Amino acid sequence: MKDRLSLLPDDLLHNIMSFLTARQAVQTCVVSRRWRNLWRSMPCLNVDQREFNPTAEPENWTFDKTPETVRFLNFVDNLLMLHRAESLDTFRFHFSNWHGREVADQCLCRGIECCPRVLEFCYSYDNSNYELPPLGSSSCRLRRLHLAGIYLSKNFVLHLRSGCPVLEDLELEGCLIAYPKIMSCTLKNLAIINCTTHWGHVLTVTTPAVISFHLVIIPTGAYWKGILVDEMPSLIKASISLKYHVCTGRVPNAGPFNLLRSLVNVRNLELSGSETLGRLNPFYSTI
Amino acid sequence: MAAPESGDGNNGAARMVTLISSDNTRFEVEAAAASLSQTLQLTILDGGGGGGDGIPLPNVDSATLSKVLEYCIKHAPAAANGGAPNATAVDRAELERFDNEFVNIDQSVLYSLIMAAHNLEIEGLQSLVAKKVADMIKGKSPMEIRRTLGFPDPTPEEQAEMNAHMLEYGWAYE
Numbered sequence: 001m002k003d004r005l006s007l008l009p010d011d012l013l014h015n016i017m018s019f020l021t022a023r024q025a026v027q028t029c030v031v032s033r034r035w036r037n038l039w040r041s042m043p044c045l046n047v048d049q050r051e052f053n054p055t056a057e058p059e060n061w062t063f064d065k066t067p068e069t070v071r072f073l074n075f076v077d078n079l080l081m082l083h084r085a086e087s088l089d090t091f092r093f094h095f096s097n098w099h100g101r102e103v104a105d106q107c108l109c110r111g112i113e114c115c116p117r118v119l120e121f122c123y124s125y126d127n128s129n130y131e132l133p134p135l136g137s138s139s140c141r142l143r144r145l146h147l148a149g150i151y152l153s154k155n156f157v158l159h160l161r162s163g164c165p166v167l168e169d170l171e172l173e174g175c176l177i178a179y180p181k182i183m184s185c186t187l188k189n190l191a192i193i194n195c196t197t198h199w200g201h202v203l204t205v206t207t208p209a210v211i212s213f214h215l216v217i218i219p220t221g222a223y224w225k226g227i228l229v230d231e232m233p234s235l236i237k238a239s240i241s242l243k244y245h246v247c248t249g250r251v252p253n254a255g256p257f258n259l260l261r262s263l264v265n266v267r268n269l270e271l272s273g274s275e276t277l278g279r280l281n282p283f284y285s286t287i
Numbered sequence: 288m289a290a291p292e293s294g295d296g297n298n299g300a301a302r303m304v305t306l307i308s309s310d311n312t313r314f315e316v317e318a319a320a321a322s323l324s325q326t327l328q329l330t331i332l333d334g335g336g337g338g339g340d341g342i343p344l345p346n347v348d349s350a351t352l353s354k355v356l357e358y359c360i361k362h363a364p365a366a367a368n369g370g371a372p373n374a375t376a377v378d379r380a381e382l383e384r385f386d387n388e389f390v391n392i393d394q395s396v397l398y399s400l401i402m403a404a405h406n407l408e409i410e411g412l413q414s415l416v417a418k419k420v421a422d423m424i425k426g427k428s429p430m431e432i433r434r435t436l437g438f439p440d441p442t443p444e445e446q447a448e449m450n451a452h453m454l455e456y457g458w459a460y461e
Contacts, residue, residue: 003438004398005420012401015413019421026459030429030452032438032445071461078458 006034010041018044018090022079023051040083044090047076047107049100050124069099076103080110088114094122101130109133115141122173123149129176135159144169154179161185177203185209194218206230211237218243239270304336306356312349313341316356320363325408346406351399354392358412361385366411390419394437429453 005013017025017039025039025046052072065073091111095104100123108121115138123130129151135142142164152175160167161183170184171191180197182190183206190207191214197203203226210232217227302318306327318336322328327342336342344352365382390397397416404412423435429449433441441449453460 003436004395005436006438008398008401012405012417015417016420016424019418020424023459024425026456027429028424028432029456030449031432031436032441033448036452071458074458074461 006032010038013038014042014044017042018046020046021051022047023075026079041085042083043085043088045079045083045088045111046090046092047079048092048094049096050094053096065099069097073099073103076107080107085114088116090118090120091116092118092120092122094124096124098125100125104130105133112136112138114138117141118144120144120146121148121150122146125149132156135163137163139164139167142167144171146171146173147175148173150175152177152179157181157183180204182207188212190214192216202226202228204228204230208232208234210235213238215239216241216243235266237268237270238266239272241272302337304331305341306336306352307341307343308347308349308352309345310349312352314349314352314356316360317363319367320356320359323359323362323366323409323411325410327407344407347403348399351396351403354396354400355403355407355409355412358389358415359409361389362411386415390415 013035017028020028022045025042028035029037029039049069049072052068052075053066088111091114093104093107093111095101104123111119112133112135119142121132130149131151131153132147134155139159143166145164145167146169152172157177157179160170164184165186167184167186169189170182170187171189171193172195173191173193175195177195177197180201180203182192182204185208187207187210189212190205190210192203192205193214193216195203205227208231211234213229213232213235215227215238303315304318304321304327306314306316306321308314318331321336322331327336330336330342347355362382365378392400397419400412400416401420404416420436424432427435432438
């Protein structure tokens with residue numbers, strides 16, 4: 001008698017596999033004939049270098065590749081060679097050391113050409129200035145974009161405005177926003193967490209359709225110059241956190257800071273971080 | 288029995304709809320809960336399911352349907368609020384606790400739920416049950432996965448095939 005799970009159609013088994021990492025998903029091919037080639041067409045790829053590093057800590061820079069890194073690079077090579085889906089719903093890629101770059105471009109290009117709806121890309125190695133390959137026309141279906149530890153060039157930031165017609169969720173974490181003008185008319189959920197700009201730049205945010213806005217600022221180095229947020233008339237939920245930087249002792253009080261206009265209609269406001277109330281003081285006096 | 292509401296006013300009793308399982312059991316639920324199903328939502332918006340008519344669901348048996356409705360009733364208030372933006376941390380924690388309990392069920396029920404959630408297009412339930420099966424697979428060897436998922440023991444021929452595949456896919460196992 002056949003087990004009931006194997007009787008499910010491919011897309012339902014793919015849905016189950018979408019909750020596995022790419023490595024776990026590939027491993028299911030051994031389980032039975034039914035599962036043999038399922039992974040090759042799965043529309044969700046979740047590649048994570050940390051799975052190959054038993055310590056789960058980002059590795060320090062080493063010139064020689066550790067055996068774990070070699071296994072990871074070999075895995076990605078094989079995966080890209082044998083995976084055959086023409087389009088992807090979700091593509092997640094997390095690399096955690098210097099050598100991850102070797103396959104990052106290759107992997108991202110493959111992911112991007114499959115026009116994913118969800119793209120999550122995280123580089124957890126310190127001091128990264130990894131720049132994304134151009135998204136081009138393949139961002140036409142992109143609904144959610146999460147980037148962590150990435151260098152955001154002028155081309156990329158401008159592409160957000162004009163090249164992502166259905167983008168609703170944008171999450172930027174620990175990114176260097178080299179061109180400090182985030183603009184999008186389609187965004188509904190925006191999170192900017194611990195991002196920095198170049199020296200002397202003020203970050204401006206123009207996202208009029210946003211309903212949920214999450215902002216965390218911890219000023220590191222001398223980079224923080226301020227933020228200007230344009231009106232967000234549909235905003236329902238906002239959470240703002242400005243923190244004191246423990247090492248540098250810097251507080252985010254240099255430069256212009258304007259969130260007031262954007263918070264006018266907000267129904268759910270969450271404030272945290274030691275420096276937030278001081279900076280938002282004018283806001284309170286107007287209530 | 289609650290009277291089907293006429294008009295679109297918000298006052299008075301919530302609008303009820305009747306769903307009929309494949310084995311002819313009738314379930315009466317609030318339209319808001321049934322509307323978590325994209326499939327049913329269309330019918331309900333068209334005014335179906337009220338009064339004595341009922342909506343037949345030939346692909347879902349009564350045991351599975353009652354489980355599906357348990358999920359929908361619990362999740363309906365949050366869905367009506369537009370999901371995340373207004374939910375408090377307490378509400379979310381309570382839903383999470385419910386979800387964890389909810390999928391703590393026999394595998395045959397789980398697989399029936401996968402099909403039902405797919406047919407009725409209930410997005411949250413589809414993810415919940417798929418994730419549960421994925422959790423059963425994670426971190427296990429092929430033989431352990433087979434046992435966990437209730438696959439029959441492999442024939443010697445199948446076993447040889449599995450071994451050969453383990454070698455071929457060494458790059459994913461190293």
